[in-house]
Amino acid sequence: MIPLKLSVQGLYSYQDTQEIDFTRLTSSAIFGIFGKVGSGKTSLIEAISFVLYDKTERLNDRGDNRHYNMMNLQSKTSRIDFEFRAGDEGQRYRFVYEAKRNLRKYHEVTNSERRAFKWTGEQWQPISNDKENIGVLAEAILGLDYDNFKRTIIIPQNQFREFLELTPGKRNEMMNRLFKLEQYDLSKRVAKLERANDLELAELRGW
Numbered sequence: 057m058i059p060l061k062l063s064v065q066g067l068y069s070y071q072d073t074q075e076i077d078f079t080r081l082t083s084s085a086i087f088g089i090f091g092k093v094g095s096g097k098t099s100l101i102e103a104i105s106f107v108l109y110d111k112t113e114r115l116n117d118r119g120d121n122r123h124y125n126m127m128n129l130q131s132k133t134s135r136i137d138f139e140f141r142a143g144d145e146g147q148r149y150r151f152v153y154e155a156k157r158n159l160r161k162y163h164e165v166t167n168s169e170r171r172a173f174k175w176t177g178e179q180w181q182p183i184s185n186d187k188e189n190i191g192v193l194a195e196a197i198l199g200l201d202y203d204n205f206k207r208t209i210i211i212p213q214n215q216f217r218e219f220l221e222l223t224p225g226k227r228n229e230m231m232n233r234l235f236k237l238e239q240y241d242l243s244k245r246v247a248k249l250e251r252a253n254d255l256e257l258a259e260l261r262g263w
Contacts, residue, residue, distance in 0.1 A: 057198055058082055059104070060139040060148070066131030068099040073135075076100070102126075107136040107153045108194040109202045110170070110187070123155050123165040132157045134165075142197050148175035149197060151190070 059078040064070050089097050102112040112122065127134045136153040150173040158164035170187035173180035184193050195201050207222075 058141040058146070060141060061137075062100065062104065062139075063137040064100070064103050064135070066128045066134035067103055067126055067136060068128060069096055070099065071128045071130050103136045104138055105202070105206065107138045107151045107170075108198075109191040109205065111191065111202050113206065123168055124157075124163055127155065127157065127165055132159070149173065150175070150180055151194070 059082065061078060062076045063073060065073040089100065098114075102114065106112045106126070112126070123134075134153075134155050137150070138152075139148065139150045141148055152171045152173075153168070155165050155168040158166050168187065170185065170190045171182060172184040172190065172193055174183045175181075184190065186193075191202060198205065
């Protein structure tokens with residue numbers, strides 16, 4: 057995944073719309089998000105995971121109330137708009153999340169909406185508006201489920217140790233999915249050639 061643009065509004069401490077143009081950062085192939093404690097780094101990172109998978113590491117155990125907990129206290133609406141490239145051909149995708157506060161019941165955030173788009177031709181074509189399965193779509197596009205996404209693309213604070221302590225099997229599975237290493241696994245092809253050579257040798261010896 058190559059991020060292109062992130063826009064957030066009404067999210068955590070970001071009351072007004074904030075936009076990050078990643079194209080200037082990713083042009084050098086590597087970049088980092090830096091800042092003081094409490095400056096909003098984690099909020100931006102969680103915005104990406106939330107708009108893609110409907111999950112965040114800090115609020116996953118709080119049920120649907122996380123929509124309220126994520127919204128800025130002074131905001132009536134919240135919005136996350138994330139554009140990125142993914143896949144072998146670097147296709148452009150866009151995931152959007154929007155929610156509104158219930159003006160009669162301040163602690164309720166209702167009318168949450170999720171949409172996904174793919175850049176086709178010269179315009180965005182909708183590919184999903186099913187908020188229940190948005191994470192499944194993200195997994196299909198990125199080739200990563202949420203657990204592997206957070207371990208490799210976005211490692212939550214204080215959880216790098218979990219990444220290092222994965223069992224060998226889990227680590228191999230994650231690395232294979234991330235870097236598509238199956239194409240370099242020659243064991244099956246070598247075993248097939250070995251069997252064919254053994255059969256041919258046996259036939260030759262039989263003469």
